[in-house]
Amino acid sequence: MAKEATLKKQNLKYIQAFIALNILLFCWQVTKISLIDIYQTDSIPIDWIKKLQIFSLLAAITFIITNILCGLIKSECKSILVFFRLRNPLPGSRAFSKLMVLDPRINEDVLRQKFGLLPQEPKAQNKLWYALYKQHENHQIVLEAHKSYLLMRELMSVSLILSLILGIFGFWLGADATFLLLHVFILYGIAISTAISGRNYGERFVTNVLAIESSQYVRAVEI
Secondary structure, three states: OHHHHHHHHHHHHHHHHHHHHHHHHHHHHHHOOOHHHHHOHHHOOHHHHHHHHHHHHHHHHHHHHHHHHHHHOOHHHHHHHHHOOOOOOOHHHHHHHHHHHHOOOOOHHHHHHHHOOOOOOHHHHHHHHHHHHHHHOOOHHHHHHHHHHHHHHHHHHHHHHHHHHHHHHHHHHOOOHHHHHHHHHHHHHHHHHHHHHHHHHHHHHHHHHHHHHHHHHHHHHHO
8 A cells, every 4th residue: 555655646747737737727718818818917907907817726726626525436336437447356366267358468477386376256356466566566578567557547547536526616617518518528538548447557457467477486486
């Protein structure tokens, strides 16, 4: 859990940038004020300045609410959305029955020699895989895949939350319907694409651990 928390902290800057970009686009939809207008303050009526102050507060509130909602959504629920599975959504639950067979880097015979009959029941698979993961969690390819998986999972969650929040506020503030719907649909598209990417990174995360474990055991036998 400590390692995952560290990786999430490293990904935080990307999540913040994503949220800030969406807030800026939302403010532009409602006010139609460009960045050039913001620098040329003489061209902005006092009424727009007041609105910008409101939108600044809205941005802060939205950012806080988004982070709160992301924290309220359990990791298992995010995994369900990423892997489209209600039961045993974690990829480690399919580590030996499916994912191992699909990766040519993994030496199945070596793993069977070391662990005997490999588990087929999802929870047992995940338990064995997690034990192996803890042995290789600091390996570079494991870290990279784990970090990418967590980032895609969070971006998927944030995209869904932002589409709801910005859609409601945009309707309430009278944003242009065409741009608002386009923005919301783009967020849905991002949610779907990041879910697919997260699934691929998550499965790669699992197979990287197995590939390292089988290759290290082969070297130990040769020595």
